[in-house]
Amino acid sequence: MLPLNATILQITEESPFVRTFFFDLNFETMEPGQFVMVWVRGVDEVPMGLSRINSITVLKVGETTSKLFELKEGDSFGLRGPLGRGFSLPSKNEKILIIAGGVGAAPLSPYAEAAYAAGSEVHTILGARSADELIFEKRFLNVGKVYISTDDGSKGTKGFVTDVLKELDFLVYDKILICGKELMMVSVFRLIKDRKVLKKTEFSLQRYFKCGIGICGSCCIDRSGFRVCKEGPVFSGAQLLDSEFGSYDRDASGRRVKI
Amino acid sequence: MYTLTGLKMKNSTILAAGILGTTGASLCRVALEGGADAVVTKSIGSIPKKGHSNPTIVQLEGGFLNAMGLPNPSYPGFLQELKIAKKYSGVPVIASIFGGTVVEFIEVAEGLLPGKPDAFELNVSCPHSERYGAAVGSNPCLVEAITAAVKDIVNVPVWVKLTPNVSDITCIGTAAESGGADAVVAINTLKGMAIDIESGYPILGNRSGGLSGKAVKPIAVKCIYDLYTTLKIPVIGVGGVSCWQDAVEMMMAGAAAVQVGSAVYERIDIFYEINKGIKAFLQRKSYSDIKELIGLSHEMV
Numbered sequence: 001m002l003p004l005n006a007t008i009l010q011i012t013e014e015s016p017f018v019r020t021f022f023f024d025l026n027f028e029t030m031e032p033g034q035f036v037m038v039w040v041r042g043v044d045e046v047p048m049g050l051s052r053i054n055s056i057t058v059l060k061v062g063e064t065t066s067k068l069f070e071l072k073e074g075d076s077f078g079l080r081g082p083l084g085r086g087f088s089l090p091s092k093n094e095k096i097l098i099i100a101g102g103v104g105a106a107p108l109s110p111y112a113e114a115a116y117a118a119g120s121e122v123h124t125i126l127g128a129r130s131a132d133e134l135i136f137e138k139r140f141l142n143v144g145k146v147y148i149s150t151d152d153g154s155k156g157t158k159g160f161v162t163d164v165l166k167e168l169d170f171l172v173y174d175k176i177l178i179c180g181k182e183l184m185m186v187s188v189f190r191l192i193k194d195r196k197v198l199k200k201t202e203f204s205l206q207r208y209f210k211c212g213i214g215i216c217g218s219c220c221i222d223r224s225g226f227r228v229c230k231e232g233p234v235f236s237g238a239q240l241l242d243s244e245f246g247s248y249d250r251d252a253s254g255r256r257v258k259i
Numbered sequence: 260m261y262t263l264t265g266l267k268m269k270n271s272t273i274l275a276a277g278i279l280g281t282t283g284a285s286l287c288r289v290a291l292e293g294g295a296d297a298v299v300t301k302s303i304g305s306i307p308k309k310g311h312s313n314p315t316i317v318q319l320e321g322g323f324l325n326a327m328g329l330p331n332p333s334y335p336g337f338l339q340e341l342k343i344a345k346k347y348s349g350v351p352v353i354a355s356i357f358g359g360t361v362v363e364f365i366e367v368a369e370g371l372l373p374g375k376p377d378a379f380e381l382n383v384s385c386p387h388s389e390r391y392g393a394a395v396g397s398n399p400c401l402v403e404a405i406t407a408a409v410k411d412i413v414n415v416p417v418w419v420k421l422t423p424n425v426s427d428i429t430c431i432g433t434a435a436e437s438g439g440a441d442a443v444v445a446i447n448t449l450k451g452m453a454i455d456i457e458s459g460y461p462i463l464g465n466r467s468g469g470l471s472g473k474a475v476k477p478i479a480v481k482c483i484y485d486l487y488t489t490l491k492i493p494v495i496g497v498g499g500v501s502c503w504q505d506a507v508e509m510m511m512a513g514a515a516a517v518q519v520g521s522a523v524y525e526r527i528d529i530f531y532e533i534n535k536g537i538k539a540f541l542q543r544k545s546y547s548d549i550k551e552l553i554g555l556s557h558e559m560v
Contacts, residue, residue: 001317001318002317002318002319002453002455002462003314003317003455003462005455005457005458037313037314039313039314039462041455041458041460042460043312044312044313044464045312045313045314045464046313076457076458078314078455078457078458078462080314080317209313210310210313210315210316210327210330211315211316211325212316213316213318213524214523214524215278215279215316215323215325215520215521215523215524216277216278216279216281216315216316216325216327217278217279217280217281217282217285217301218281218330220279220281220282220284220285220288221284222282222283222284223284224284224288225279225282225284225285225286225287225288225289226288227279227285250281250282251309252309252310252330253307253308253309253310253330253331253332253333253336254281254282254301254330254331254332254336254337254340255307255332255336256336
């Protein structure tokens with residue numbers, strides 16, 4: 001698939017460093033958790049989780065996202081997708097726990113809405129460094145109960161999402177879905193620990209992507225050799241046992257880098 | 260059991276270089292879950308390279324256009340991956356290497372020897388990396404010198420992967436043979452380009468790249484056919500193979516074995532499928548040995 005042309009219809013400030021870009025394409029077949037390759041022409045192409053069928057929500061972290069932030073409504077970028085495997089879809093009467101840190105809320109917010117629409121009960125632990133960096137709190141509140149944690153205590157529990165999780169009986173949930181920085185995710189993974197419960201969990205991984213479609217092998221994880229862009233980016237906790245998750249990833253040249 | 264340049268393989272379907280070959284784990288997966296009879300690594304050089312900026316691969320109607328730019332962790336960084344592939348894949352592991360000069364090729368080959376690769380494949384054919392690949396591989400004198408130099412320092416088979424972006428591929432193949440190559444591999448990708456008409460930008464980060472996939476298969480078949488006529492050493496076919504029929508066709512043109520690359524996009528286990536298909540074909544046509552297929556079309560005059 002060649003990149004589709006996406007014209008920016010609207011830009012929303014979600015936090016000081018996070019913006020949502022609404023575009024004129026609708027990815028009707030999107031499964032929450034799937035990603036698109038965003039081509040900022042003349043710069044680079046990077047993977048981004050879809051935050052709706054027609055939006056991406058982006059944290060400004062490097063050169064490409066900085067260039068993306070320079071774009072205005074009416075400007076355009078290229079999009080390939082939706083790609084990869086998303087979170088497994090909810091069914092009726094299931095109890096769902098969502099754990100989202102920072103911009104990790106982006107791919108999980110459409111999931112929360114889909115789960116609510118399917119008739120499941122949705123609880124969310126939403127974490128950020130501070131109150132003004134909480135993303136999509138309203139969207140999660142609209143579909144269920146929300147627990148908040150902030151590193152600085154400016155809203156909700158002072159501390160990390162795991163400080164909230166420790167106090168919950170997570171055995172009651174049918175699915176636990178996690179997206180955020182790898183250090184956060186791996187602390188959730190270690191807290192849950194038990195293989196039986198890990199089978200109910202799903203983590204969205206971030207790795208360096210080149211092709212984005214399962215050919216080049218830049219994003220393969222140890223020891224399974226799974227392609228994060230194709231078999232992932234969402235993996236069950238059980239698939240991540242005995243893996244590189246939480247210890248290292250790879251840079252553009254393929255060298256291992258400690259997390 | 261099938262023997263190719265001394266390597267023992269169950270069948271003759273091999274993972275091509277540059278596909279799922281950056282990590283030991285992914286090479287093992289292609290062998291164990293995918294059924295590849297041997298695996299070729301990502302091309303490794305002397306210093307770590309990030310490669311070109313994205314987009315590095317895009318899918319076109321008839322194939323894939325790529326300009327990865329030889330990203331690799333360099334031979335010191337890759338040794339641990341090579342060791343994992345050797346230890347757990349259960350199949351021959353061929354180290355693909357590149358360099359800009361004879362000296363660089365020697366450095367990388369020597370550097371990877373502790374990982375005990377079963378063979379080397381010399382990448383003198385990548386079409387989109389300045390100074391490397393086809394820049395080297397379109398010069399027959401250089402190809403012969405590099406092949407001879409690497410042959411001199413290793414005691415495993417050396418394959419030479421050829422570029423079709425030359426006026427006469429048999430001339431380069433002959434140079435590799437004269438240098439002492441144990442086999443040639445044909446073909447690498449064909450120079451290509453795609454432009455985004457909404458913006459006018461070339462799509463690939465490197466602006467242009469190499470075409471692989473279905474569209475290049477007839478070109479590969481012709482190159483293999485010509486090389487088979489000219490050379491005494493085996494020709495390993497690669498370029499657009501995505502089903503057993505393609506593999507059989509390449510063998511009839513003269514391929515002693517077949518490599519599969521971009522087709523793993525759709526399914527990792529394509530190697531199993533191809534071998535199964537070939538086996539059924541041999542039975543249906545009452546061939547006693549796969550070797551009867553190799554170069555068969557040359558007899559049909």
